[in-house]
Amino acid sequence: MENVVKAIRANAAQAEGSEALQAESGAAMQAPAAQEAAAKPPRSAVHRNKKFKASRIAVYALLIFWTLFLFLPVYTLLVSSITPAEEASATTFTWFPKHPTLQPYADIFIHDQYLDQLGMPTLVYGFLNTMWITLVPVVVGLIVSGLSAYAYSKLDFPGRKLLFKIAFGISMVPLGAFGIISYLYYDLLGWTESALPLVIPGMFGSMNMVFFLKMYYETVPNEILEAARIDGRGTFGVFFSILMPLAVPAFIAQFIFGFVGGYNSYLNAQLYLPQTEPNTWTLQLALSKVEEVFRTSVNVRCAAMLLGMVPLVVLYGCCQKLFIEGISVGGVKG
Amino acid sequence: MRENGCVPAAENAAEPQEDLFDTAVAEGQEELLDPEAAEIPEELLALAAEEEGSIALPPSKVLRKKRWTGQSVLALFLALLPMIGFLLFSTAPLVISLVALFCDVTIDWRGISFDWNNFDGFRMIFVPGFGNSTAFAQDFSSIFWKSLGITFWLGSTQFVTLLIALGLSLLIATKCRGSKLFQIVFFVPHICSSVSVAFMWKWMFLGEPQGIINTIFGTEIRWLDTTSTIPWTIIIAVIWQAPAYGTVMFKAALANVDEAQYEAASLDGVNTWQRFWYITLPGIMPTIFYLLIAGIGAGLLLYDMAALIVTDPWTSTIGGRDHMALTLMRLVYYFNDNRGADSVALSAASVISWILFLLVAPVSVWLYSRREKRAEG
Numbered sequence: 001m002e003n004v005v006k007a008i009r010a011n012a013a014q015a016e017g018s019e020a021l022q023a024e025s026g027a028a029m030q031a032p033a034a035q036e037a038a039a040k041p042p043r044s045a046v047h048r049n050k051k052f053k054a055s056r057i058a059v060y061a062l063l064i065f066w067t068l069f070l071f072l073p074v075y076t077l078l079v080s081s082i083t084p085a086e087e088a089s090a091t092t093f094t095w096f097p098k099h100p101t102l103q104p105y106a107d108i109f110i111h112d113q114y115l116d117q118l119g120m121p122t123l124v125y126g127f128l129n130t131m132w133i134t135l136v137p138v139v140v141g142l143i144v145s146g147l148s149a150y151a152y153s154k155l156d157f158p159g160r161k162l163l164f165k166i167a168f169g170i171s172m173v174p175l176g177a178f179g180i181i182s183y184l185y186y187d188l189l190g191w192t193e194s195a196l197p198l199v200i201p202g203m204f205g206s207m208n209m210v211f212f213l214k215m216y217y218e219t220v221p222n223e224i225l226e227a228a229r230i231d232g233r234g235t236f237g238v239f240f241s242i243l244m245p246l247a248v249p250a251f252i253a254q255f256i257f258g259f260v261g262g263y264n265s266y267l268n269a270q271l272y273l274p275q276t277e278p279n280t281w282t283l284q285l286a287l288s289k290v291e292e293v294f295r296t297s298v299n300v301r302c303a304a305m306l307l308g309m310v311p312l313v314v315l316y317g318c319c320q321k322l323f324i325e326g327i328s329v330g331g332v333k334g
Numbered sequence: 335m336r337e338n339g340c341v342p343a344a345e346n347a348a349e350p351q352e353d354l355f356d357t358a359v360a361e362g363q364e365e366l367l368d369p370e371a372a373e374i375p376e377e378l379l380a381l382a383a384e385e386e387g388s389i390a391l392p393p394s395k396v397l398r399k400k401r402w403t404g405q406s407v408l409a410l411f412l413a414l415l416p417m418i419g420f421l422l423f424s425t426a427p428l429v430i431s432l433v434a435l436f437c438d439v440t441i442d443w444r445g446i447s448f449d450w451n452n453f454d455g456f457r458m459i460f461v462p463g464f465g466n467s468t469a470f471a472q473d474f475s476s477i478f479w480k481s482l483g484i485t486f487w488l489g490s491t492q493f494v495t496l497l498i499a500l501g502l503s504l505l506i507a508t509k510c511r512g513s514k515l516f517q518i519v520f521f522v523p524h525i526c527s528s529v530s531v532a533f534m535w536k537w538m539f540l541g542e543p544q545g546i547i548n549t550i551f552g553t554e555i556r557w558l559d560t561t562s563t564i565p566w567t568i569i570i571a572v573i574w575q576a577p578a579y580g581t582v583m584f585k586a587a588l589a590n591v592d593e594a595q596y597e598a599a600s601l602d603g604v605n606t607w608q609r610f611w612y613i614t615l616p617g618i619m620p621t622i623f624y625l626l627i628a629g630i631g632a633g634l635l636l637y638d639m640a641a642l643i644v645t646d647p648w649t650s651t652i653g654g655r656d657h658m659a660l661t662l663m664r665l666v667y668y669f670n671d672n673r674g675a676d677s678v679a680l681s682a683a684s685v686i687s688w689i690l691f692l693l694v695a696p697v698s699v700w701l702y703s704r705r706e707k708r709a710e711g
Contacts, residue, residue, distance in 0.1 A: 059505050063516050066502060070523060073534040073574065076546045080537065090542070093549035144415050151413035157406035160413070167417045174627075174698050175424050176635045177690035180666045181683055182427035184434060187441050204419020235408060264527035266638050271667075284529045288642060305533045312525045320518050327524065328582040 081105070081302035088298070104303040111300060113293050114278040122278055122293050123304060126286035127311070133195050133269075133282055134262030137202025142254055145205030146247070149213035150239050154225060164214075171207035183271060193274045198265075198282075202258075209254050212329070216250035217243065256326030263312060283308055434684040438677040455681025469676035478686070481653070481660045487565060488640065488661060489633030491572045496625055498573065499580025504610075506581070507588045517585060524578035532642030535571040539563075539643075558644055564658035568640050575639075576632070580625050584618060591617035627701045634694050637663035662690055 076093070081104050083097040109121045118125050151157070152164050186197045220243060228242045244251065269285040278286070278293075286293060287308045294300040316323045433439070435455055437448035457464045458474050465474035502520055506513045523531070538546045541556030548554055557563045595613045604612070644659035646652055652668050653660025669683035 056508075056510060059508050059510055062501075063505050063510075063513075067516065067519055070519065070574065073538050073546075077534050077537060089544055091544060093544050093546045144419075147412045148414075148416050151409040155406070155409035155412070157409040157413070158402065160409075163410075163413060167413075167420075170417075171420055172698075172702065174631050174694050175428060175691070176631055177687050177694055178424075178428050178431060179635070180637075180663065180670050181431040181434070181680075181687040182423075183670050184439060184441070184680060185423075185427035185430050188430070188446050201419060201423035204423070205416040207416050207420065210416055235405065260525055264525070264529075266527065266529050266642070271670075284527050287527070287533070288529045290533065301533075302537065305530050309526055309530050313522065316522070316525050320521070323525070324517075324521055324582050327579070328586055 077302050077306055081299050081306055083299055085297045085299060104297070104299040105307065107296070107300045108294070108304050108307060111294065111296050113295060118279055122281070122286050123283065123307065125279060126281050126283035129195075129279075129281060130263060130283040133198050134259060137199050138255060138258035138262055140203040141205040142209065142251060142258065143205075144203065145209035145254070146213055146244060146251065147239060148205060149210045149217055150243060152210065153214045153217045154222065154238075154243070155235070168207055168211060179267065180271065186272065192272055195273065195280065197272045198268050202262075209258075212254060213247065213250050216247050220246050252322060253326035253329050256323055257329075260312060260323075260327060431684040431687055434680050435688060437681070439680050440677065451678065451681055454678045455685045458678050458682040459685050468678055470672070470679075474682065477652075477657055477660070478665065480657050481662050481665050484565065484653075484658065485634055485636065485661045485663075488568055488572070488636055489630070491569045492576065492629035492633035495573060495576040496580055496622070496629055499577040499625070500584055500622075502577060502581045503584035503588055504614075506585055517581075520581050521578050523575040524582075526575065528575075528638035529642060531571055531575050532639055535567060535574070536643050539567045559655055561656045561658055564644055564654050564656075568636075568643055568659060571639055571643060572636075576629075580629075583621050583625060587618040587621035588614065623701050623704060627698045630697050630701075631694050634690060635663050636661045637667065640664055641667070662686055666690075 079095065079097065080088075082100040082102065083094050084099060084101045084103070087097050087099065088094055108123060112121045112123075114122045114125075152160060182197075183192065186192050189196075191197050191200075224246075225238050225242055228238045233241060264284060265282075266284045266288060269282045270288065273280045273282065273285055281289075287305060290301045290304055294304060430439070433448055436450060436453065438451045438454075440447050440449075458468065459478045460475060462475045463473055465472050465477075506517050506520070536558065539557035540546065540548070541558060542548070543554050545557070547557065555563060557567050591614055595617075596609065599609055599613055640653070640659045640661045641664055644654035646654075646668075651657060653664050666683045666686050669679040669686070673679045673683075
């Protein structure tokens with residue numbers, strides 16, 4: 001095995017003008033390279049193969065570099081969360097704690113500033129708040145958008161096409177700049193200092209969702225819907241019993257997109273939820289006040305931060321494909 | 335008959351039949367209905383084929399084109415719902431902020447009142463020294479220009495992000511062993527919240543000697559409290575998180591580039607660079623435009639990362655030392671948060687919001703129209 005690796009190294013070193021080689025990062029490369037060597041091609045192909053390998057090593061070097069860059073901060077957070085307070089040094093970062101402890105993870109649920117006031121740990125309360133504040137607008141909004149897309153693509157009314165163009169055109173205008181000044185409007189409605197501005201607007205769905213679902217509906221043949229109609233289903237019956245089940249992948253994609261966005265959203269929670277009432281906080285708002293919630297030690301804060309990421313990461317681990325599809329496809333306009 | 339309550343009157347004629355079918359379906363006897371159902375469509379489909387989407391109209395009404403029936407009113411209502419939401423919650427705030435540009439807005443238990451303020455909001459932002467005479471006693475004109483520069487600086491990270499995402503997706507597209515795994519890992523930052531990412535990088539850039547970056551480089555720099563390093567802490571955090579989305583988008587776009595073109599090119603002896611420049615790049619152009627639009631929006635409207643990494647100190651400097659992390663959105667937030675201090679605050683916040691809008695919107699519209707043209711021709 002070692003010989004093979006050496007041979008590959010030598011081969012690669014001979015390859016002229018392959019600057020890529022300099023990017024080679026060493027040990028990590030060996031496994032895949034060795035595997036390729038195992039299926040050694042006939043001599044005539046050797047030259048091509050050398051070049052091939054050099055570029056492949058560069059590819060791996062870069063991929064692994066980025067992976068390490070992504071992992072480094074997560075790793076430090078993880079290490080800090082299991083380092084006992086007395087082991088933390090004041091002069092250098094403790095890379096490998098001698099006596100790792102899981103106590104900070106337990107402390108999240110015990111040494112919590114608002115535990116008595118809330119009757120349960122702030123993070124748990126925040127998680128529950130996040131759930132309803134996220135799920136209600138996403139689910140209701142999705143059904144509303146689904147019905148709207150149904151009207152645009154499968155029902156008929158005068159001016160349907162024109163209306164869609166106008167609606168979609170207007171919704172394309174990027175109004176993100178007014179995100180904070182909208183406070184004025186919600187203040188007028190008397191909705192500030194409550195979760196209403198986070199929940200109600202989402203319940204109307206969005207043209208973005210409509211556009212995406214409409215595209216998906218167009219792949220559903222009208223004949224199926226007509227058959228259902230003749231079976232005696234009403235407008236809503238056709239939608240809920242035929243069209244929606246057929247478009248489940250599209251709904252799931254949009255749901256994941258909305259759910260991840262809602263779970264992680266911070267600015268609006270910070271803007272509208274009362275800063276002095278922890279019982280209204282979402283998980284992210286509670287996490288942003290981690291210094292206030294866990295006053296005692298730093299490792300508990302790190303643990304809390306990691307714990308906050310766990311639900312989505314686990315969900316992502318279970319169904320990466322749905323996530324990647326949902327988020328990449330769900331956000332695209334036009 | 336769950337849905338029947340919502341079906342408009344125009345359908346009443348068909349109702350008894352509907353009842354019958356529904357119960358049959360409910361009992362799981364669908365197959366019994368099939369022969370019957372297969373007979374009716376013949377004539378109906380022929381009619382329906384004449385105008386698309388006609389399934390909403392009950393059979394007897396099919397021939398009467400484009401008339402308002404209960405059915406089409408319902409359809410219109412359903413179609414309009416998202417627009418109603420958009421008008422209520424996206425454009426209405428816009429109208430109020432438009433008024434707030436020129437008026438002091440006060441909202442209390444008596445309702446809302448507008449008082450012409452003689453362009454105080456504009457003067458606050460554009461007239462040097464004007465802010466000193468307000469309750470804030472700060473020259474917001476110089477702060478605004480500085481903030482504008484910092485917004486552009488931090489926002490330009492989005493271009494770097496785009497390039498990194500393109501690079502990563504090209505690496506993944508080589509389909510080397512484990513590329514699937516890399517793709518899965520590279521996407522993780524996207525599902526991390528800005529709160530956790532910001533905390534993570536604050537932890538990395540901790541100013542004490544035991545901070546991670548300080549340990550690695552053996553320095554004792556207070557990264558988050560030094561004028562020259564503050565923007566970089568934010569930029570690096572953005573670079574950590576933002577390419578995840580672009581990578582996935584580019585990966586999908588690359589997979590959609592016509593394989594036949596590559597084959598033809600390889601017959602012509604085209605090199606890797608030419609392949610990329612003449613086939614791959616045009617193929618993924620729509621995605622590049624889309625990500626540019628999204629990126630410019632995200633870049634100029636940056637708030638979370640800047641506000642969470644470099645928190646407002648207890649002193650009067652907003653947006654960190656020397657305002658080095660003060661994006662325009664943070665300035666808007668500051669004015670909104672301190673609207674009680676001086677009535678001019680909300681006016682100034684509106685002015686900045688509109689400036690941001692005017693910066694973001696034309697670029698988006700322009701890029702969007704370019705993209706449309708490309709898609710067509």
